[in-house]
Amino acid sequence: MANQSVPQGGLSYRDAGVDIDAGDALVERIKPFAKRTLRPEVLSGIGGFAALVEIGQRFREPVLVSGTDGVGTKLRLAFDLDRHDTVGMDLVAMSVNDILVQGAEPLFFLDYFACGHLDVDVAATVIQGIARGCELAGCALIGGETAEMPGMYPEGEYDLAGFAVGVAEKSHLINGSTIGSGDVVIGMASSGPHSNGFSLIRKILDRSGAALDAPLPGGHDPGRTLADVLMEPTRIYVKPILALMQHVTIKGMAHITGGGLVDNLPRVLPEGLAAVLQRQAWPLPPVFQWLQQAGAVAENEMHRVFNCGIGLTLVLEAREQETALAFLRKQGLEAWVIGSIVPRAAHEAPTRVV
DSSP, rough: OOOOOTHHHHHTTTTTTOHHOOOHHHHHHHHHHHHHHTTTTEEEOTTSSSSSEEHHHHSSEEEEEEEEEEOOTTHHHHHHHOOOOOOOHHHHHHHHHHHHTTTTTEEEEEEEEEEOOOOOHHHHHHHHHHHHHHHHHEEEEEEEEEEEEETTTTTTTTEEEEEEEEEEEGGGGGOOOTOOOOOOEEEEEEEEEESSSSHHHHHHHHOOOOOOTSSTTTTSSTTBHHHHHOOOOOOOHHHHHHHHTTTSSOOOOEEOTTTTHHHHGGOOOOEEEEEEGGGGGOOHHHHHHHHHHHTTTOOHHHHOOOOOTTTEEEEOOOOGGHHHHHHHTTTTOEEEEEEEEEOOOOOSEEEEEE
C-alpha cells in the first residue's frame, strides 16, 4: 500500500482559522459553570451529542413552553467596552422571561455562540454569564453550540442566540383569556434598558458625544458610569413570579421588550379591551430621562421603543393588587399599579399612556 503520510506543506483546520483545541478547552472551562445550574430532571448535559431531560411526575398534563432570542445590538457596546460578563445574563433573561409570561417554569437553556476566531477567555466569560442567568432563573444550562467560522465575523466580535424550554400544567397556563374590564395592571421595575432599543441608544450616544466612562449626565447614579447603567443586565423575573402565582391569580403577563409598553401589553388582551396606563404612576428612571432629552425622543416613541422602567406587567383582579404588591416588595422588587383594563372602542388603541 502506498505511503499515506501528509504531504509536506499540507494544510490543517488550524491553517483555515479553526482551532479545535481551543474549542475543547472552552468546553472544559464551562463545565463547572454549567454543573452549578443542574436540576434533578437533567439526565445528561454538556459533552454529549444531545442532552436528556425528563419532565418528572409533578405534572398531570405537562405542556412544554419554548422561547428563543438574542441580545441584539447591545453586543456592539460590549465589543466597544470589552465587557463580556453580563450579556450572557441578558441572553437568558430574554428567553426565560418570555416563557414565564405563559405561566411556565423554565427547565433548561441552550446557547449558540458564533465567532470568526475563538477567544477562549472571552467565550468563557460570556458563558459564565449565561450560567449565572440560568442560576437566577432556576433552569439548567445543558448544552449549546460554539461555532468558529473564519471570515464570517470581524475580529473581536461574536453573536449570541439562546433557546429555553419550560413546563406548565395545562390547566394553569396563563394566556390572558380571563382578563376583564376593571382588572388592574401592575408594573415591575426594570433594571434599565434591558436588551432593547440599543440601535437608538447608540445613535443617541453618537449624536450627544457622551462619554461612556463618565457618570450618567445629570448627576444621576453617583459612582456608576454611563456604560455601567447601559450594560446593566436584563432583570430575570422568574423566581419571584413563580412564587407569586401561589398567592394570587395572575390573568395575564407581558414581558416588555421590543415595542415597549404599547406594543407588548396588547398581546395578552382579549378583543374589545384596552389598557390605560397612568404615566405618573411609576418613576421614569434617570437613564430614560437622559435618553429622551439627549435624543429629543418624542414621548410616544419612548413608549414604543423602551421599557421606560417597567420590565414586566401583570394583570389581575383589583382585589388582589395589595397582596401582589406586598409580596413582590418582600422579594425586593419595586412594583406599582400602573393602569387598568377598560372596554375598547373600535377606533381606540389597545394601550394608551395618559
